[in-house]
Amino acid sequence: MIVAGCDVGALTAKAVVMENGEISGFEMIESRAKAVRSATDVMDKLLRKLDLSYDDIHYCVGTGYGRSIVPFADDNVSEISCHGRGAKWAVPTIRTIIDGGGQDCKAIRVDDNGFVKDFRMNTKCAAGTGRSLELMAESLGVEVSQLGPLSLEASDPVVLQEPCCVLTEVEIRHLVFEGRDSADIAAGINDITARRILHLVRNLGVKKDIGITGGIAKNIGVVSCLERALKTTLVQFPVDPQIIGAVGAALFAADKARKLRSLA
Amino acid sequence: MGIVSAKAAIIQNSDILAFEILPYKNHPKEAAVDVMDKALAEVGLSREQIDRCLSTGFGKKAVPYADGVIPDMICLHRAVRELNPKIRTVIDVGGHSFAAFNIDDNGKISASAITDKCAAGTGKFIEVMAKALEMPVEELSRASLGSNNPVPITNQCVIFAESEVISHINDGYDPFDIFAGTASAVAAKIVGLVKRIDVNEEVAMVGGVAKNSIVVRDVEKKLGLKFASLGADPQVLGALGAALIAKDERESASQSGTQRLVG
Helix, strand or coil: CEEEEEEECCCEEEEEEEECCEEEEEEEEECCCCHHHHHHHHHHHHHHHHCCCHHHCCEEEEECCCHHHCCCCCEECCHHHHHHHHHHHHCCCCCEEEEECCCCEEEEEECCCCCEEEEEECCCCCCCCHHHHHHHHHHHCCCHHHHHHHHCCCCCCCCCCCCCHHHHHHHHHHHHHCCCCHHHHHHHHHHHHHHHHHHHHHHHCCCCCEEEECHHHHCHHHHHHHHHHHCCCCCCCCCCHHHHHHHHHHHHHHHHHHHHHHHC | CCCCEEEEEEEECCEEEEEEEEECCCCHHHHHHHHHHHHHHHHCCCHHHCCCCEECCCCHHHCCCCCEECCHHHHHHHHHHHHCCCCCEEEEECCCCEEEEEECCCCCEEEEEEECCCCCCCHHHHHHHHHHCCCCHHHHHHHHCCCCCCCCCCCCCHHHHHHHHHHHHHCCCCHHHHHHHHHHHHHHHHHHHHCCCCCCCCEEEECHHHHCHHHHHHHHHHHCCCCCCCCCCHHHHHHHHHHHHHHHHHHHHHHHCCCCCCC
């Protein structure tokens, strides 16, 4: 039985196809403002790659920021539940999931059965999100994907003061102008991002094992700042951490498909 | 030296000879030199002919030719006292920060409120929304004055509000209605700050955002008053204040017969 999950985030759209509890394939594209187009584009791309058609998908669940407008989805589930479900499926010992998304950052607690028990989320300020990392990378003049590797070369990391990532742009431009090393600034950017995330995690309560999903999970600098502060190693997901939400959605889709089949 | 624009004012006695505003991005030192050279060229002076120069604002330390530095609020206070002694409340909204202060009957600063933790309610907020609407701020401000159905913008954070604006654009709302909503949100944030101190009349609004007609209108409406006129470009008041203080120092130094250095 083939099912799918589609996670339409604020910055990227992700699609996953699963068959009998295994991932058949996944795709990811930039989404931005066009949620419906992004959902269709990413799923089209994945289905082409897997040589499947929409008719082959028994059930599809949408999730993420644009979950209610995924045109081909049979149902939608909140991204908090999907990240919880997907992370627990990937690493059964996980209890705390940090979802570092494009425009939001969440700390999610799951119980032994993978049900979401509690969560914390940024609602008022975008500091600590993927978009803030992008803006700061732009101010530094590097690609957002470079922030992690670059920060590893830092010898004297800067300490950014501004709590607001929009105001931080100015602080970074001035540091660049003063001739500070890019690696040191990159390390400062990762550090301030990790501090914002930690604020949410500590508010929720730290319970091991801990893992980070979403685009920010791919920034090795932020990950190592978090590991240092939490005094633990974050779990290694066997799949791309950015598709965990879509995997969770596909798992919910499989439940629904099974239920429908048993009713038939 | 603001965060996004450099301003220079040249005065003789207390009369403004020239002023210049230069938006800049990455190189505060160059911007400081360029803006002063432009102002000097306007009146045919050279830098050597300036008796004393003080710098202020976020990038005050980046002004290579300044004889000293002075805090922003002190400069604004000095300029406002010079231009209109009846002012009791000053609201300063710049590119990335805003502040408000009271002046008592003796002309002293009696209370102040500053916010520099969040870009909501600043010029940057307006600029990002205008960029999303793909139109210049000036054009949007003018055209949105006629909007009858402002679209409410509920997010305070620039980044969240940007996506809110983009969704409104995709939903087919009129760009001027969206901008009118943006202006109203900025005005509400400014009024929230001002109310931390007393709003005593007469009130003046200064800084770059004071040139934005729709934001000014909305702040006036929410406060239930009209801003007093200052008779000078509201964006150069910091630079003007710094020039006036430079003049004051020069005068008191020549009176006492000694050179006093500040900074």
